[in-house]
Amino acid sequence: MTQNRPPTNTFDETPRSRCEFYRRVCSLPTVIDPVTGRITMRAGLVGAVMMPTDLAHRVKTRLDVRGVAPLPIIGHPRAAMWTFLVRADIRPITDPEQVARLWEARVVVIREGDIALPSPASDPLMVRTWVSPAISAFRPSGAVISRMCRGVPTSRAWAMNRGGRSPCPDEPDIHLTIQFSSIRMDFVACLTAALVFVCEVAARRPGTVAVDSRCCAGFPRLPCERLYLLP
Known part of the structure; x- marks a missing residue:
């Protein structure tokens, strides 16, 4: 066949x-x-x-x-x-x-x-x-x-993305605080990716997100950050 x-x-x-x-x-x-x-x-x-x-x-x-x-x-x-x-x-x-x-x-x-x-x-x-x-x-x-x-260990998933490089090094990083009910998660992302991400969260409402241009050090980068930059 x-x-x-x-x-x-x-x-x-x-x-x-x-x-x-x-x-x-x-x-x-x-x-x-x-x-x-x-x-x-x-x-x-x-x-x-x-x-x-x-x-x-x-x-x-x-x-x-x-x-x-x-x-x-x-x-x-x-x-x-x-x-x-x-x-x-x-x-x-x-x-x-x-x-x-x-x-x-x-x-x-x-x-x-x-x-x-x-x-x-x-x-x-x-x-x-x-x-x-x-x-x-x-x-x-x-x-x-x-x-x-969902079977991926949490520690491994975070380690893969912590300390990574920005896909847009000429842009400032933005600190994103995401709240799912009682669970809080913190990431950083380049400005363009952060703006697109905030718009998606606002449209889909899986949780809430707060932004801060300060205190970006030490947080893992936003999962799939590069994908928010693709056409």
Whole structure:
């Protein structure tokens, strides 16, 4: 049996043909920006779970052992993150401890908003690429992948991000204090990422966030900070 794969001939493939492949073969509700060639889809029937590559490798290995395939996984080389496209069966997480655990593990669950997919349009910065391409309408359970991610030890997750360098060294760092019910978390982020993050928290209301341009030393950097800078 022959599997469908995205076209590989770079001379023949265009953003429009790739978008059509996503829609026809993978049942992804994609749209294309006719100016930039950027391909996106609205989260809804399809969701996503984003995580650091080291955690993603472990999650993928567990899924491979279970025979869960094919796995559509998008890589973000500059941010060292992977995104699993999943079925939208993830219920809202209301337990503050579970929310905090995902944050500390640098896991982002995408249940709404736009999801950008790899496009054959010019991408010199390698913002996103396929680690494991979407070749069918199959997606793994988002709820299962979310549960797998919560097993990461908190101390390891914090150690991965503490003392890291700013992705925008010319910008000042901002101290972010995030409050989930009775749980408080403190991070720092460059100014641009902090502004985008504050807007997202205000829109989604998972908690509250306070900002301070002072006292930034000693705090870990915001999980997925680089992703708040991507187009």
